Amino acid sequence: MSVLSQFRLDGRVALVSGAGRGIGAASALALAEAGADVAVLARTRTQIDEVADRIRALGRKALALRADAGNPDETRQAVEATVGALGRLDVVVGVTGGTGPGQFLKTDDSALRNAYDRNVVDGLRLLREAVVHLAASDAASVVMVSSAIGHLVGRGYVAYGAAKSALDHAVRLLADELNPRIRINAVAPGAVRTEALETFAATDPAILRTLEDSAQLRRIGSPEEIAAAVLYLASPAGAYMTGQVLAVDGGLLASNMPMPYPDL
Numbered sequence: 001m002s003v004l005s006q007f008r009l010d011g012r013v014a015l016v017s018g019a020g021r022g023i024g025a026a027s028a029l030a031l032a033e034a035g036a037d038v039a040v041l042a043r044t045r046t047q048i049d050e051v052a053d054r055i056r057a058l059g060r061k062a063l064a065l066r067a068d069a070g071n072p073d074e075t076r077q078a079v080e081a082t083v084g085a086l087g088r089l090d091v092v093v094g095v096t097g098g099t100g101p102g103q104f105l106k107t108d109d110s111a112l113r114n115a116y117d118r119n120v121v122d123g124l125r126l127l128r129e130a131v132v133h134l135a136a137s138d139a140a141s142v143v144m145v146s147s148a149i150g151h152l153v154g155r156g157y158v159a160y161g162a163a164k165s166a167l168d169h170a171v172r173l174l175a176d177e178l179n180p181r182i183r184i185n186a187v188a189p190g191a192v193r194t195e196a197l198e199t200f201a202a203t204d205p206a207i208l209r210t211l212e213d214s215a216q217l218r219r220i221g222s223p224e225e226i227a228a229a230v231l232y233l234a235s236p237a238g239a240y241m242t243g244q245v246l247a248v249d250g251g252l253l254a255s256n257m258p259m260p261y262p263d264l
Helices: 022-033 045-057 072-086 109-134 158-178 195-201 206-214 223-234
Strands: 013-017 037-042 062-066 091-094 140-145 182-189 245-248
Touching: 013 022, 013 072, 013 109, 022 037, 022 045, 022 091, 022 140, 022 223, 037 045, 037 072, 045 062, 062 072, 072 109, 091 109, 091 223, 109 140, 109 158, 109 182, 140 158, 140 223, 158 182, 158 245, 182 223, 223 245
Parallel strands: 013 037, 013 091, 037 062, 091 140, 140 182, 182 245
Antiparallel strands: none
16 A cells, blocks of 8 residues: 555545634545545534535535534534434544633633633533444544644643643543544644634734744644644554644744733
8 A cells, every 4th residue: 555545535434623714624625635525513604615615626525514512412413414414434523622812810710611611621522422433433533633832831821721731631541542443633733824813913913923933944834734634643644643642833832922911
């Protein structure tokens, strides 16, 4: 078998959450390019319909599922709809979470719980619902999208960073619990040029320059570069990897974004 052929996912079915835009959309398209039929899940109907149309244009089947990853019933129904419409489930990519930076002393209990729910609970809920179907596959793989801030230090990221760190360790624990039937890994992106980053940076253009300077490659990544890592982990090319958190961050040393928070 050639090396390039090991990146193929012909005959496989993938479910990607958070697939309406950014890393989730890029990952769904990458899996489709590799031959998978893909169910795309997100809250915004227009976004997932557009991604599904692009998948069909690649010659693959697509299922657009409007669902909130934070809703247990909708999550369960999305998994069942995927298997019902596409016949099986081999790959799950969890792109959930996102929490804005904030000063710790102004991060109340609600904000801490919200960060954990969005970045840990929502993704693990999706996986829990999918496990029974993944276990029927002969090449099941799960990829969770984490963040570099789960293992690096950045001012203003206590809630988000702690949650992503918890997700990273959940991946390691689940690799042991689900082996050898289901592989699970995570991708930890650094600064990626997504709509969310552009919105945040609009408050201060210097933020983008600071992020570029913080990475050894001196630039911000693209969603497609993260999607390439997702495809590697999801496909037979990554068949000997499980329980790993793959940093795709341009050599990010720390998050040095200027934050207007006073020292204690």
